[in-house]
Amino acid sequence: MNKRALAIFAAIGATIIYGLNHTIAKGVMPDYVKPFGFIMLRVIGASILFWAISYFGPKEKIDKKDYPRMLLCAVLGMGANMLVFFKGLSLSTPINSAVLVTITPIIVVVLSALFIKEKIIAKKLIGIGIGFLGALGLIFFSVESRQDAPNIPLGNFLILMNSVFYGSYLIGAKTLIAKYHPFTFMKWLFTIGIFLCLPFGYQELTEIDWQNLPFETLWKITFVIVGTTFCTYLFNIFALTQLKASTVSAFVYVQPLIGIIYALATGRDTLTTVKILAACLVFLGVYLASRKPSSSRAVDTHTNKTN
Template sequence: MNNIPPVVLLLLATILWGGNFVIGRAVANDLPPFTLAFLRWCVALIVLLPITFTALKRDWSQIKKHWIIVLILGFTGVASFNTLVYIALHYTTSINASLMNMLTPVIIYILSFIFLKEKLNRNQMIGTAISFIGVMTIISNGSLKTLQHFTFNKGDLIVIFAVILWSIYSLLVKQYAKELPGQSTFFVSITIGIIMLLPFYIHESFSTSMLIHWSVTSIFAILYTGILASIVAFIAWNTGVVRLGANRAGIYLNFIPVFASIFAVIFIGEKIISSQVIGGLLVVVGVYWTSRKINEAF
């Protein structure tokens, strides 16, 4: 991938991640959420093994030194985030779910303020408020009645919880980037996540209420999420970030709901409504506002 421009790599990653939301929605009635998550990461583990085997032996002592952090990474980033998104996609649209994912930078700022005692500047506080209004617009479908009676779609609420866990994962990756080697830690995190998902996968396999429907589509979904959305997107994103810089690369995450919306309309017949457009734009503005640099802090 060294010959590919970093912008192309970052766009490739967001295209593949945008497709992940649509795939999850498309096979919601064929593959139960824990089954899809478990099989996805099993495929990813198999593909990643020959890539990371040598590095894993070299990095093992460093990973063991921070085993609690790696355990949390496995729970939040592998076992929980995508599984909760797949559960949520039984109740909400892939467009809503992908739009909610844009909250990640804002939540990271909030978590850093609460747990790391990092100061919030005025722009971060304003941006957080704008993003919050955007999210409320999305999950209420722009209806004041929904806000008054607090009758939100439970799928949207599950996605918000998933994004909080993903933000914890992202914050830990950022905090321990120098102590933990990237690919080896990712491999071990996947292994931990698979172990955590195993009992839920077994339960779904024997459940009469959540039947698995094997088809070309369901097999494609497992291979897509396990290889393209997990491995290819991960390598493309990391390579692009290294070459372009984290700050400049971060804005490309906002392309995920763009591609997810396009795919959702084309392939599974979802419709974009005005509240999603308005709410999505507010979230983007909020995220942009929090990244603006000023000296004033609270």
């Protein structure tokens, strides 16, 4: 099997993990692990794994001039992004989460226009409007009443903010990703993330009753740390060595489909008219906003979502 085929399988694997994560992580919170405590487990576990695997990569030092940008990327990508996503997921539903995270490409288009002056054509502008309309529909018209989703509108808003923070992280990390080996970049990013998340998650981390956690909860925690937080980065890194970033980011369209099917199959969520209509608007908006004109030679932006 050639490297391109392996890269496609790696991108598919990352997308499947992302799709399953919405339901699997939701099954742990908040009964066994509260959201900020869960984030502490993620950043600590991923830091250990990336430091271990960095032994096989180049020995690089971070230039002092890159410290501020590295800190900013950690705040956006390892702090704010993860904290608001897991808090939002604990308040909302897996299907809402799976739909809303796909709006990240739209966020990247908007932020690119604001900060690096990329031009937005009319079709992209229409897509941005349609996508946000779908997101706002989920936020303001979700009227479900569920014990495991105590505040769906607020949860949906936090998940939307997660996409804003992650989109900002992608813009900020672009130069660092080009300069440093992925192992170097990720080990330091997650290490800084520990200290950023500690004030929010320490108390919830100490409240975890490890002795009484059922096996099902333990494997779900392991899945989120090893699968969603560690393996997906490795899979996407490898995929990007063989495929265009735009090709890898196209798999974002498959993530909500997997997330919805798995949530329905496991009985963790249900479809409603609002969810279906909002999902259609978001998918159409993302498609229009992220589609490149045939004559364009713009630089690709990696927009595959990691939560």
